[in-house]
Amino acid sequence: MSIEVSNLTHIYSPGQPEEQIALDGISFTVEDGSFVGIIGHTGSGKSTLVQHLNGILRPTRGKIYVDGEDITQKNVSLTDIRKKVGLVFQYPEYQLFEETVAKDVAFGPKNLGLPEQQIDMRVRNAIELVGLDYEEIKDVSPFELSGGQKRRVAIAGVIAMQPGVLILDEPTAGLDPKSHDDILKMIDEMRASQQMTTILVSHNMDDVAKMADKVLVIDEGRLAMEGTPQEVFSKGEDLTALGLDLPAVTHILMKLKENGIDAGTDTFDVKEAAAAIAAALEGGAEAESSAGQEE
């Protein structure tokens, strides 16, 4: 499922003293089946942006097409949009409310008006997709789970609606490194098995670099940069100026390049980078030694 955003502007409390232009003329497209990463400084408007994509917020100006359909029109069914586009909020564990995990996950599918049987199946699938044991956890109260488990249950609650586009707003914020990796792996696997178009909002450049096909950089409500991870992260200085980092691997490769060891800067994978650096060092050493012999 594709999304097209055209000239999107959002103003909070228009006409009031605390009026705030949160988004300012943003346009981009998300291709069907692609993985888009959105990065930007705190308060740059990332959450505001993604809340438009399933009709939670209405734009002040601009258009949004999901699967070719304009969702900013008055007469579109919000249920239909939410069937197509699933949004996992920042800190989604705060939205859990049911007595049991299974009931909580079933809340979304129920609201879609699905038959009982299908709901049960979706709940089971969703809970297993997020890497939890259905039988073990289905009757547990969500409030008794650990933070990482709560996060997974909350994500399952959105996945159970089987959206064509899954948007995750900082799904790993506040988690320990292990849960962080688990959640990302889960997102990657889910995307592969469900062929979902995925949008990931993140502060972690490494994650975005590794996973995304396309990166959007938001700064003060404007689209500051757009391109493949290679394109975006090759502009280190511009990113730093926007208060953003480089992925750790890119950072090292850049530093090496500055100091005369050119191992390229295209990869974000530690192993690949190590191999490239080794090759560059050997190449450099050979060149030096051959130069030495000539003398």
Add this chain to the structure above:
Amino acid sequence: MIRDITIGQYYQRESPIHRLDPRTKIIMTIVYIVAVFLVKSFAGFGFVTLCLAAVIALSRVPLSFILRGLKPIFLIILFTFFLNIFMYGGTVLLKIGPLTITDEGLRTAVFMAIRLILLIIGSSMLTLTTRPIQLTDGIESLLSPLKRVGVPSHELAMMMTIALRFIPTLLEETDKIMKAQQARGADFESGSIFRRAKNMIPILVPLFVSAFRIAQDMALAMEARCYHGGEGRTRMNKIKFGAGDAVMGLLMIGFIAVVVLERVYL
């Protein structure tokens, strides 16, 4: 949206009203509330409204901002208006089926509506122009004579401030939770009243959980900074009774005198 509710909010401005001693403002508010209940003629309401308008003008808080806080309460005002209008005997003005509107009913309804509006605007002026911290200090200072009979004035004042302080936070939290449940297909806008009440559960449960979490964090943060109640506590900004307060006090006496005279003679 839900965030537009402005009860209990502080509006930063540099004005003579903002500079007043919080105790003066608290007493002013009490006197004003009494006055609103004493007044019984349109002329009297006119006078009270005029005085309120003067205070608002002096405070330099934009009227639009104050009125915005009224919006959510508008329904309640409308409701009491219609309840009152049909509830009184007297000369019949209009008959619609079993319902009769009398001159007495109309008069009471209009008075009640004006009273409510004046009350809400007037009392919100207190919080709009006084920082919560100052408000606590003021309440505490006013209640402190009661300490001798065992009233925990500091704790009471602190509780009130915290409650006020949390209104916007909880509204923000509600907004967030509502959006998250809407993303899961929840519908809060349609259906019968019972359905709607039932639809509130997905908001209320997480809201309570959040409220307890926030309260716990807050208590912890306060204790971590050695808060232990009012005993032996000193202040960074002492509240002071100044010349402006004296002037305001005199004006207040004049104000209440006029209102009492209106009550007796009009």
